[in-house]
Amino acid sequence: MIPLDPLIKSLSRLPGIGEKSATRLAIQIFRDTTGLAQDLIKSLVHITEKVVFCQKCQNISEQDICDICSDTSRNTHLLCVVQEPVDLMMIEKTSEYKGLYHVLHGAISPLDGIGPEDLRVRALIERVSNEDIQEVILATNPNPEGETTALYLKKLLSASNTAIKISRIASGIPVGGTLEYADPKTLARSLGYRRDF
Amino acid sequence: MIPLDPLIKSLSRLPGIGEKSATRLAIQIFRDTTGLAQDLIKSLVHITEKVVFCQKCQNISEQDICDICSDTSRNTHLLCVVQEPVDLMMIEKTSEYKGLYHVLHGAISPLDGIGPEDLRVRALIERVSNEDIQEVILATNPNPEGETTALYLKKLLSASNTAIKISRIASGIPVGGTLEYADPKTLARSLGYRRDF
DSSP states (O other): GGGGGHHHHHTTSTTTTHHHHHHHHHHHHHHOOOSHHHHHHHHHHHHHHEEEEEETTTEESSSSOOOTTTOOTSSEEEEEEEEEHHHHHHHHHHHHOOOEEOSSOOOOOOGTBBBBGGGGGGHHHHHHHHHHHHHHHHHHSSHHHHHHHHHHHHHHHHHHHHTEEEEOOOOOOOOOOOOOOOOOHHHHHHHHTOOOO | GGHHHHHHHHHHHHTTHHHHHHHHHHHHHHHOOOSSSHHHHHHHHHHHHHHEEEEETTTTTSSSSTTTOOOSSSSSEEEESSSHHHHHHHHHHHOOOOOEEEOOOOOOGGGGGGOGGGTTTTHHHHHHHHOOEEEEEEOOOSSSHHHHHHHHHHHHHHOHHHHHOOEEOOSSSSSOOOGGOOOOOHHHHHHHHOOOO
């Protein structure tokens, strides 16, 4: 395997890929005859040279200001805070949200050594101070890390701008789901978030 | 995600990596600040430019003839046939085998559309004809594909060289294992392969 060692080592650095998987992948890439290695090189060069973080929302972008931030048809008073670029993508797929976004690139997780300073929090506070934002929707995950992050941001945002409205996405029984199979915490949250009908 | 799309598409081409995993990996590679993308590019360029198949044993090598094939201290009368480069590596780790190898790069699997013509079989037959090989050890996996391949090679090798000895690696209870937890087929094979003691 020695000739493939550098590639195996690089691939092992990817999250969730151990040495065995990396070895298997390296052999497959080497054995491939359809230009997979060239494709990977080209696309990796592309991200190192052309892809940046949007200076406003911190999402992944090919321009300094991304398409969403520069879209004048969107509601610039509404800001949705998400953990990951993929969360933004999922919300965009619903076609229900027309405001702006802010991507934190993670959540507070003391066990993993991730604190607020590792997230794009300062940029968020600056935006809330400088832009005319009326409501911040905290759309971090409803799990311990996401909840901690939401609580932390609520405190920070309230302190920096008392006029701002802060909201949190709802948790509850998924659409199409049944109470029978819901876990107790979700069911309790679903009751707590009940609304007039 | 559009800026990362080319990379996500390339990564999705890797075996066992779907679109969701590819997206996660692409974001991690982009977000990494320790030179992971550069590392991957360098090692991919290395395998496309410097790594080849050994012209004799078909193993992955940085020379036309690999270190094992050119090692004059090895027993050139003994040839061990394996499915994958990783199998060769595992046998080398035992330090018990001092003969040569031949790597097939796969096994016959009609369900996956893999026939003998997709494997390095012709090169094997040529070696057996041209080199002074006295015994071929068929070390393909003891699973349906590996067994089929072993049977196919036995027939082919016997036909091309009647003097050659053909052997097959033993199956049985793993060292440290117990009969109680062995599956019936392994136990039957272990009895069938019994030897004087």
